[in-house]
Amino acid sequence: MVKKKKFISAILTTFLVILAGLVVFILWPPIMLFARLLDRSEKAPNTISRWGLSFLSFVSGVRLTVEGRENLDKKQQYLILANHKSAIDIPVLARILPIHFKFFASSRFFYIPFFGWGMALAGYIPVNRASRVKSYKAVQKGINILSRNQASLLIFPEGTRIEEHHIKRFKHGFLWIATKSRKPLLPVVLEGTLEIKKKKERLFYPGRVRVSILPPVPTTDLTKDKWPQLRQKLEKQFQEEYARLLTLRSD
Numbered sequence: 001m002v003k004k005k006k007f008i009s010a011i012l013t014t015f016l017v018i019l020a021g022l023v024v025f026i027l028w029p030p031i032m033l034f035a036r037l038l039d040r041s042e043k044a045p046n047t048i049s050r051w052g053l054s055f056l057s058f059v060s061g062v063r064l065t066v067e068g069r070e071n072l073d074k075k076q077q078y079l080i081l082a083n084h085k086s087a088i089d090i091p092v093l094a095r096i097l098p099i100h101f102k103f104f105a106s107s108r109f110f111y112i113p114f115f116g117w118g119m120a121l122a123g124y125i126p127v128n129r130a131s132r133v134k135s136y137k138a139v140q141k142g143i144n145i146l147s148r149n150q151a152s153l154l155i156f157p158e159g160t161r162i163e164e165h166h167i168k169r170f171k172h173g174f175l176w177i178a179t180k181s182r183k184p185l186l187p188v189v190l191e192g193t194l195e196i197k198k199k200k201e202r203l204f205y206p207g208r209v210r211v212s213i214l215p216p217v218p219t220t221d222l223t224k225d226k227w228p229q230l231r232q233k234l235e236k237q238f239q240e241e242y243a244r245l246l247t248l249r250s251d
Contacts, residue, residue, distance in 0.1 A: 028118030061206020
């Protein structure tokens, strides 16, 4: 009976997500274009994007528990580090982080009608992983955004979506960005998004997502010789915090 109720709830939630997604993505490009014409600072476009993504996380049935909000300074630009378990991770982050941030996304998404146009107008950064030159240019664009205090930048240091209940080894790309931009790292640990939407699962299952915003890590004195130590420290921090959040599950 419990499994049946959960399945019915997932069907209803998925229907709402599809309906809401169609509305959001169709309206996103014209609203974003209008907002960008009115506000060159990108504050209005960013707010609109955050609202849209936050709304999608809400209709996906995400119930949030957030720790560490006091570690976030709304006036500061960060290189945001988060573990990556699900497609719902970015909507959840948009809902809990009241700051302007950009993120990298596969260039193929930008060719999707309406959805891709909205992403481009929002200033998100396309990455063509098949080309090292284009990937380098995308990363450089992210560094420029941070260095010029235009926005924070979100990156998944594991490099890809990990559909397992542990944290994998971090790639070194975020260390290069941090060294070049000198912006503090903001570690954000997510737990529970994997149960809401897996990559090969078509349904969205409502559930609890626990988020822990950890204290920022300064990088003003970061040099390449310090990369191994910092990467190891952050990996351990993420692993321990993710394991702790797992123990808090009650629903």
